[in-house]
Amino acid sequence: MKSNISFDKINWTTSSFLIASAIISLTAVPVYLWHFGLDWFQVTLFLFFFISTGLSITLGYHRLFAHLSFKATWPVKLYTLIFGAAAFQESALEWVSDHRNHHKHVDHDYDPYNINKGFFHAHVGWLLFRIQYELPTNNVDDLKNDPLVMWQHRWWLLIGTVFGYILPTFLGYLYGGGQAALGAFLIAGVGREFFVQHMTFLINSFCHYFGNRPYSSKCSARDSSFIALFTFGEGYHNFHHEFQQDYRNGIKYWHFDPTKWTIWFLGKIGLVSNMRRASREKILLAELGEMKNIIDNKIEICQVHLTDSTRQIMQQSLVYLQDISLKMSLRYKELHNVVEQRIELSRETLSEWRQEIKEAKVYLKTLPQTEMNLLTSA
Numbered sequence: 546m547k548s549n550i551s552f553d554k555i556n557w558t559t560s561s562f563l564i565a566s567a568i569i570s571l572t573a574v575p576v577y578l579w580h581f582g583l584d585w586f587q588v589t590l591f592l593f594f595f596i597s598t599g600l601s602i603t604l605g606y607h608r609l610f611a612h613l614s615f616k617a618t619w620p621v622k623l624y625t626l627i628f629g630a631a632a633f634q635e636s637a638l639e640w641v642s643d644h645r646n647h648h649k650h651v652d653h654d655y656d657p658y659n660i661n662k663g664f665f666h667a668h669v670g671w672l673l674f675r676i677q678y679e680l681p682t683n684n685v686d687d688l689k690n691d692p693l694v695m696w697q698h699r700w701w702l703l704i705g706t707v708f709g710y711i712l713p714t715f716l717g718y719l720y721g722g723g724q725a726a727l728g729a730f731l732i733a734g735v736g737r738e739f740f741v742q743h744m745t746f747l748i749n750s751f752c753h754y755f756g757n758r759p760y761s762s763k764c765s766a767r768d769s770s771f772i773a774l775f776t777f778g779e780g781y782h783n784f785h786h787e788f789q790q791d792y793r794n795g796i797k798y799w800h801f802d803p804t805k806w807t808i809w810f811l812g813k814i815g816l817v818s819n820m821r822r823a824s825r826e827k828i829l830l831a832e833l834g835e836m837k838n839i840i841d842n843k844i845e846i847c848q849v850h851l852t853d854s855t856r857q858i859m860q861q862s863l864v865y866l867q868d869i870s871l872k873m874s875l876r877y878k879e880l881h882n883v884v885e886q887r888i889e890l891s892r893e894t895l896s897e898w899r900q901e902i903k904e905a906k907v908y909l910k911t912l913p914q915t916e917m918n919l920l921t922s923a
């Protein structure tokens with residue numbers, strides 16, 4: 546029987562590593578927990594390594610090195626490079642190169658985790674199997690001038706092994722001998738590494754598949770407040786793709802974005818500076834443009850596909866939709882001028898204009914169900 550898997554495309558080193566950590570995390574870790582239970586030491590150790598390595602990826606690899614969304618002093622760079630290595634997601638230089646390719650070529654061939662090749666490919670398949678063509682690597686020249694980044698690039702496997710496996714095991718041994726050392730290796734070492742890896746992978750898979758697109762539907766990236774809960778706030782991925790240099794991913798005060806809170810706190814104590822933010826006017830312009838596209842699409846469906854009899858049923862809604870679309874066009878032009886001339890609007894005006902988008906959204910939701918069925922079935 547002919548196998549569908551082409552073995553010459555398998556990336557053996559990465560695949561063996563990822564599969565081994567998955568097997569250990571899903572078998573040895575639960576067996577250890579069932580047999581020995583969990584104490585405060587193991588929980589604290591897990592949380593320390595989970596937060597340190599997780600934040601080193603989101604705050605360090607992603608928002609600092611890939612997007613330059615703020616400036617950091619050397620202690621912040623060093624910490625995130627050391628614990629980023631312990632997350633075992635390659636060196637910062639390689640990670641950033643892949644990630645910048647992802648943003649530049651999103652949903653196309655040179656996007657390493659192109660969602661159009663399927664959920665599995667975007668999640669982990671791109672690491673298990675070699676991509677047929679070389680991805681551009683000339684997109685990280687700025688980082689090649691940073692001696693700390695280059696030091697980590699050279700030694701990341703050694704640094705990762707020392708800080709990701711040996712250190713927790715050693716701390717476990719100091720605390721309670723051989724059994725605690727084994728627990729620390731399994732829980733704060735391998736299990737934590739597996740958890741942080743798949744947490745990052747979910748951004749590339751889940752957040753390009755499920756969720757809302759309030760800022761732009763030009764690419765597949767979506768906002769998911771659910772994924773934000775265990776990715777240190779990286780779930781607001783539609784906003785992130787539209788405003789990739791913003792140090793925030795969750796921009797509303799109720800958004801769960803611990804990476805943003807940490808950057809803000811580090812700014813307060815002088816360890817980071819120059820945090821970049823998209824203006825409120827630009828963000829509102831994107832939301833307005835997206836809502837207008839949604840309404841115009843619905844109008845087009847009505848006009849092109851509906852028969853005379855169904856159009857009669859839809860007539861009232863259609864007139865109202867056209868009315869909203871017209872108002873939004875005028876508002877869009879007005880806001881576009883505001884952004885062009887870099888005028889700052891008052892909070893009152895911004896919330897008044899945002900209210901208009903909310904009302905349009907509510908109207909779309911309350912369109913009578915039969916009419917919605919006509920629209921979606923058309």
Ligand SMILES: [Zn+2]
Pocket residue numbers: 607611612644648785789
């Ligand atoms: Zn990004």
Ligand SMILES: [Zn+2]
Pocket residue numbers: 647748749753766782786
């Ligand atoms: Zn993405």
